[in-house]
Amino acid sequence: MSKLLRxxxxxxxxxxxFWFGVLAMAVYGALMINTQYNEYKIYGFGTSLDKVFFGYTAVIGVITAVFSSIFLGNEYHDGTIRNKIIMGHSRINIYVSNLILNIVAALFCCFVFLLLVIVAGIPLIGGMETENSIVLKMLLGTxxxxxxxxxxxxxVSMIFDNKAAAAVIALLLIMGLLILATYLDAGLNAPKYVKEYTINNGVQEMQEVLNPKYLSxxxxxxxxxxxxFLPTGQSIQYMTMSVLHLWMLPLYSFIITVVTTTTGIFLFRKKNIK
Known part of the structure; x- marks a missing residue:
């Protein structure tokens, strides 16, 4: 395993x-800081680091999808995975080493984002307003x-040995998850009551009525x-700092990790690698 990781x-x-992904994350963080600073300078809106601190959760899924599918796809294309098997490395070790690689690469991108927003954000838009204990719990959750x-x-990347196919499937999957999470978010945030306007005897009247789209x-x-449960749903909650179930989200993420890793290893062991 150590040789595989090295x-x-x-x-x-x-x-x-990888370095393009790191740069993209840094640019994204800079843009978020700049947007908040401009709103403060032009419109006088109150701002703080809270509004950008967890912004990396909005894009890390896309970055991971692209990096994993292309980087591991190149290993298939170049015959690297086949050569590792021929050299005697077990398929489980190969799979786990690639998973660790993806995790380290993704966490490094997030670290770069956080470092930038802290160094540049605090002087420009101020520090965090949320309690430190809550921030630490959310960091652990992310x-x-x-x-x-x-x-x-x-x-996805270890099951599909075609780099192009893996990239398309990964991008379609993350886009689908984002759309589904957005749909769920809109449903949960629908107001309970909406304003309804009527005209009686030429006079406009307003009353609040129950919103038919309100979920109960x-x-x-x-x-x-x-x-x-959805990773993209968690991303929205962390980004907006609207997490209600701080300890449930990491549990759901852990379940996803165990299920997908177990499934991936099982299918990779059965895969015929040419």
Missing amino acids: GNFACLRKSKL VFLVVSYCSIFTM GEKRKMYEIFYD
């Missing part, structure tokens, strides 16, 4: 794709979230569970 990290340091993203896309009862509970 080889993986040697390739990672030389990977232009680590579990990043690991779950990596486990999902490692599974068992349907709302189901939406909340799926919203918390």
Whole structure:
């Protein structure tokens, strides 16, 4: 395993794709800081580091999907995985080493984002307003979230040996998860009452009526569970710092990691590698 990891990290340091991902994350963080600073300067809106601190959760899924599918796809294309098997490395060790590589690469991108927003953000838009204990719990939760993203896309990349196919499937999957999470978020945030305007005797009257799109009862509970379970749903909650179930989200991420990793290893062991 140690030889596999050393080889993986040697390739990672030389990977232009990896460094492009790091740069993209840094640029994204700079843009978020700049947007908040401009709103403060132009419109006088109150701002703080809270509004950008967890911004990396919004894009890390996409970055992981692209990096994993292309980087591991190159290993298939170049025959690296086949050569590792011929040299006597077990398929489990190969799979786990690639998963660890993806996790380290993704966490490094997140670290670069956080370092930039802290160094540049505090002087420009101020520090955090949320309690430190809450921030630390959320940081821990985002680590579990990043690991779950990596486990999902490692599974996809190790199952499909065609680089183009793996990249398309990974991108379609993350886009689908983002759309589903957005749909659930809109449903859960629908107001209970809406304003309805009527005209009586030429006079316009307004009254509040129950919103037919408002979710309640068992349907709302189901939406909340799926919203918390989806990695993209968690991303939205962390990004907006609207997490209600701080300890449930890491548990869901852990379940996703275990299920996808177990499934991926099982299918990779059965795969016929030419």
